[in-house]
Amino acid sequence: MAAGLHIVSKRKAGRALRWYVYAWRGGPLIHKSEGTRPKITAALTDAAAEARKAGRETPARSSSNIAGLITAFRTAPEFQKLAQSTRTSHNTWLGRIEEEFGDTPLTVFEDRRVRADVLDWRDKWADKPRSADAAMQTFSRLLSWGYDRGKLTVNVVKGFGQLYDANRSDVIWNADDFARIAAAASVEVNEGVALAAFTGLRRGDLVELPWDAIGEHAIIWKTNKSRGRNLATIPLLPETKALLARIVERHAADMAGRPEAKRRPLPATVLANSRWQPWTATGFGSRFDDAKKAAGITKHLHDLRGTFVTRCCIAGLNDREISDIVGWHTKDVAAIRAKYADQARVVVAIGERLAKATIS
Structure with missing residues (x-):
């Protein structure tokens, strides 16, 4: 890793190794490619610098990140009025969201391209469709709350389709x-x-x-x-x-x-x-x-x-x-x-x- 860049790799069955370069850990995605590990070039470091500059130019927004949004959401009346079982489920996924995206400035979640990163994160549970859907439901609820409170101008993860076929009404025990x-x-x-x-x-x-x-x-x-x-x-x-x-x-x-x-x-x-x-x-x-x-x-x-x-x-x-x-x-x-x-x-x-x- 160099110049503060955060580089990660992911491999999916039947596909070449994919590389993702973020401006910093938890920062916006600035490059992705397949095959060999990407080299640190002037173009990448310039892109990272531009991302950091964009954050500095909007200090009120860049001072907030996903971790801060989660903290505020957990203490909000909208969260507290949920049923205990729902809060328990959301708290589990909020912790996982914070682990993955906690340092990410909210400005990043104004860019629709971040949907790809969220989908990659969701796909960790692709073999458990109900869990994957629960992850996205929590994420969407968090960002919708941020939108309602004026912390975001859009919910970029809204509208994702479900992986799990929830209609099992014709399944019974024998x-x-x-x-x-x-x-x-x-x-x-x-x-x-x-x-x-x-x-x-x-x-x-x-x-x-x-x-x-x-x-x-x-x-x-x-x-x-x-x-x-x-x-x-x-x-x-x-x-x-x-x-x-x-x-x-x-x-x-x-x-x-x-x-x-x-x-x-x-x-x-x-x-x-x-x-x-x-x-x-x-x-x-x-x-x-x-x-x-x-x-x-x-x-x-x-x-x-x-x-x-x-x-x-x-x-x-x-x-x-x-x-x-x-x-x-x-x-x-x-x-x-x-x-x-x-x-x-x-x-x-x-x-x-x-x-x-x-x-x-």
């Missing part, structure tokens, strides 16, 4: 999936999987569902989605009631076998870990991922929402009722019904007719 996770997971994780299949709740809401939200016929609860502004009304299926009864019975049996001094009351949340303490979303997710890997299952916890939709279809709810419960478009509910629920009804009906024929 009996084999449940059997495999049951064998690999703890009883506490299996209770969480069952509750997800019986309620359609997202992971963050799943681990925080309180007992006092359980009514005689339905779960009525302000979920974490939109900071509690969404009122969830979920019918209590027979399977849900049976699961809740098993959790209460398991707790009672466990406490009965302990000395009185070591007995714990039933937690306020329906789900609890092995110490009878409420799960965190991260803790449950980690234990679930371990069990899923051990069981060789590729489906996600989120796919249990489709499983719940199937149960609602079979229970007799119409598409509009189900879409109101899970927040899906009615066409996605109809797709589940056509692909799984109606098929299940046909199989059951055939079985009943065969049974009657055999008896007669």
